[in-house]
Amino acid sequence: MGTTQDDGPKITRRQLLGGAAALSLGSTSGCIQRIRSILNRDSPSAVSLSVTAPPADSDRMATLLARHLVENLEAVGVNATLNILPETELYREVLLNGNFELFVAQLPPMEDPQALYSLLHSVYASEPGWQNPYHYADIRLDKLLARQRESSGDQRREDVGSALDDICQTQPFTTVAFPDEIRAARTDNFRGWERHELQDPLSYLTLDRAPGVSQTEQLPLRLAVVDSRISQNLNPLSVEYRQMNPVTDLLYDPLVRRLDGELIPWLAADYEFQDSNTLRVSLRPGLRWHDGTSLTANDAAFSYRFLADTSLGKITQTVPAPRFQAWSGLVSDAHAVDDTTVELTIPNASQEVAEQALTVPLFPEHIWRELSDPADIQGIEGSNNITNAIVHANTEAVGSGPLAVENVSSGEEVVLRPFEDHFLQRGAGIFEEIPAAFAGQPAFDRLQLTMLPSNETAVNQVASGDVDATATSVDPREPIINRILEASGVSQFTERSHSPYQIGFNTGTTPFSNPYFRRLVARLVDKQYVADEIFEGYGSPATNPFSNTRWNPDSLAFGPEDPVVPFIGTNGELDAETAREAFRERGFEFDENGTLIIR
Numbered sequence: 018m019g020t021t022q023d024d025g026p027k028i029t030r031r032q033l034l035g036g037a038a039a040l041s042l043g044s045t046s047g048c049i050q051r052i053r054s055i056l057n058r059d060s061p062s063a064v065s066l067s068v069t070a071p072p073a074d075s076d077r078m079a080t081l082l083a084r085h086l087v088e089n090l091e092a093v094g095v096n097a098t099l100n101i102l103p104e105t106e107l108y109r110e111v112l113l114n115g116n117f118e119l120f121v122a123q124l125p126p127m128e129d130p131q132a133l134y135s136l137l138h139s140v141y142a143s144e145p146g147w148q149n150p151y152h153y154a155d156i157r158l159d160k161l162l163a164r165q166r167e168s169s170g171d172q173r174r175e176d177v178g179s180a181l182d183d184i185c186q187t188q189p190f191t192t193v194a195f196p197d198e199i200r201a202a203r204t205d206n207f208r209g210w211e212r213h214e215l216q217d218p219l220s221y222l223t224l225d226r227a228p229g230v231s232q233t234e235q236l237p238l239r240l241a242v243v244d245s246r247i248s249q250n251l252n253p254l255s256v257e258y259r260q261m262n263p264v265t266d267l268l269y270d271p272l273v274r275r276l277d278g279e280l281i282p283w284l285a286a287d288y289e290f291q292d293s294n295t296l297r298v299s300l301r302p303g304l305r306w307h308d309g310t311s312l313t314a315n316d317a318a319f320s321y322r323f324l325a326d327t328s329l330g331k332i333t334q335t336v337p338a339p340r341f342q343a344w345s346g347l348v349s350d351a352h353a354v355d356d357t358t359v360e361l362t363i364p365n366a367s368q369e370v371a372e373q374a375l376t377v378p379l380f381p382e383h384i385w386r387e388l389s390d391p392a393d394i395q396g397i398e399g400s401n402n403i404t405n406a407i408v409h410a411n412t413e414a415v416g417s418g419p420l421a422v423e424n425v426s427s428g429e430e431v432v433l434r435p436f437e438d439h440f441l442q443r444g445a446g447i448f449e450e451i452p453a454a455f456a457g458q459p460a461f462d463r464l465q466l467t468m469l470p471s472n473e474t475a476v477n478q479v480a481s482g483d484v485d486a487t488a489t490s491v492d493p494r495e496p497i498i499n500r501i502l503e504a505s506g507v508s509q510f511t512e513r514s515h516s517p518y519q520i521g522f523n524t525g526t527t528p529f530s531n532p533y534f535r536r537l538v539a540r541l542v543d544k545q546y547v548a549d550e551i552f553e554g555y556g557s558p559a560t561n562p563f564s565n566t567r568w569n570p571d572s573l574a575f576g577p578e579d580p581v582v583p584f585i586g587t588n589g590e591l592d593a594e595t596a597r598e599a600f601r602e603r604g605f606e607f608d609e610n611g612t613l614i615i616r
Contacts, residue, residue, distance in 0.1 A: 061614040064528060065096040069120040071104045077492055081551045082193060082518060083121040089541040092593040093600065094613040105246060108257035112339065113145045118523055126515035127562040128275060130177040131370055134162045135343040137189060146256045146339020152525035153189040169369035178570035181561045185573055185581040188535040191520040192562055194548045197555035199493055200510045201479045201501040202486035206230055207238065207460060210510055213277060218266045221464065222419055223454035238461035240488035241475035245428050245468045252411035253378050256339045263488050264431060269378035269416035272298055280372060282450050284379065294364050296371060300357040305438045306381045307421040314353035319382040321351035327406040329389040336404050347374040384415055420464060433464040472497055480504035493555035517559050528615055533603045539582040541596065546589035
């Protein structure tokens with residue numbers, strides 16, 4: 018390996034740092050040590066960091082949190098800048114290209130600790146998407162994450178607690194706070210908004226028409242959406258367009274659904290373990306895709322092979338789907354026994370964890386097999402290892418869900434219609450395991466999602482009766498909340514989000530490869546202040562993605578402050594001198610101007 022030479026190209030310090038990150042998981046230790054030696058001999062340089070966040074008009078709370086962090090980094094002597102990117106570009110740079118130092122955004126919904134496996138296990142550190150976007154590698158955590166997937170009951174809870182403690186101690190990312198999901202909904206056309214979590218789009222299927230409203234005339238359910246990405250892409254795999262699933266969950270069915278925390282057979286009529294490693298699933302009879310094609314066990318088996326490698330072997334390096342790997346990655350083999358029976362091989366997992374592999378969406382083989390070729394798309398680096406399946410807009414989506422696509426107008430609206438051949442429409446009570454409220458025809462004849470420019474506009478549209486509800490959470494600013502509370506016929510529904518805000522570190526680069534530096538940065542954020550002031554009181558501070566759940570050990574409960582990385586200051590005001598001293602105690606240095614430097 019060469020370094021800077023008089024007759025060769027000049028290699029900058031940043032290039033060396035990037036090279037060290039790229040080599041951290043696959044190169045020889047000698048090469049890594051050579052790079053480290055070069056860096057150590059380099060002259061001291063000021064620490065300059067870029068904090069990437071979405072713009073305020075799409076996520077005001079993320080922007081304010083990022084500003085809070087930037088101001089406090091600057092206060093302790095770090096040259097920090099705020100890098101504002103549109104959400105699609107932000108997720109593309111972070112999740113597909115890995116071009117970031119710190120980023121502020123919400124995590125995907127955290128509903129079971131198995132989600133931590135793909136989020137942080139080192140085996141995924143070089144893969145795109147929500148598979149370890151932090152490029153984190155820790156042998157101890159790898160073992161703990163593997164242990165929790167093999168255990169069950171109280172033992173799994175203990176193992177998860179150990180993994181959460183390790184995450185809190187090493188801070189590969191900093192969990193800041195859970196926001197509340199706030200929705201405005203009218204009750205003059207539809208009732209039953211409170212029956213299921215509004216974060217689950219299937220809750221729309223359980224609505225009833227309000228008393229006095231005709232039960233026979235056509236009536237659309239009109240929803241306001243402040244996220245135009247929904248109208249630009251309906252691909253369940255596209256991470257830059259999709260964090261949560263307000264539409265794709267209605268279009269694509271899994272074998273088993275998670276409803277209100279419980280696993281309910283969905284496309285599966287039933288399933289059972291043949292032995293400790295083999296799960297046999299029987300499909301419901303007469304299943305069809307939206308284009309009328311029969312949905313068979315071959316489609317189910319294909320879906321698991323496809324999620325494991327979207328290139329289907331066409332590329333030397335496997336190209337796994339950048340979403341769902343926490344669950345699909347449990348499956349080592351899938352094959353159809355007959356048209357309605359599929360067997361999954363799930364090694365190294367307890368039955369408690371293994372059955373969660375059934376929660377991934379199924380894909381029609383006759384459509385997605387044709388999307389397995391390598392993609393060539395601007396804005397995604399190394400796209401020779403990205404398939405068309407990952408970047409396909411899929412605006413004419415063909416799934417098997419309870420709703421099907423009727424019309425998509427980019428930036429304007431998405432219209433879905435009930436899928437007449439869906440098994441739910443075969444009558445109430447036919448499937449005892451599914452709540453009766455889901456059975457039968459929906460209370461609406463179509464679902465119309467209208468793209469609007471702001472939370473204020475969305476709430477005003479609900480108040481005026483032009484739409485029935487907001488489909489996405491609204492900003493908790495006082496004028497918006499007051500507008501909901503004062504509007505006639507409008508109710509406010511509030512529930513805790515499953516997606517906490519986080520500060521993500523690129524741990525493959527200096528100085529974030531140092532866990533002490535990450536912990537110190539975490540201590541520059543006042544989580545209680547964020548919940549009280551930035552979230553306007555509609556949120557709660559958190560130590561990890563499973564705070565305030567049964568998985569969180571008592572030792573990690575957020576009390577008056579974070580028990581592991583307490584804020585260095587009070588009421589949102591940083592004690593800058595104490596913070597600088599904390600950096601010095603960990604061996605970090607400052608120059609004569611008070612600027613933090615690395616050697």
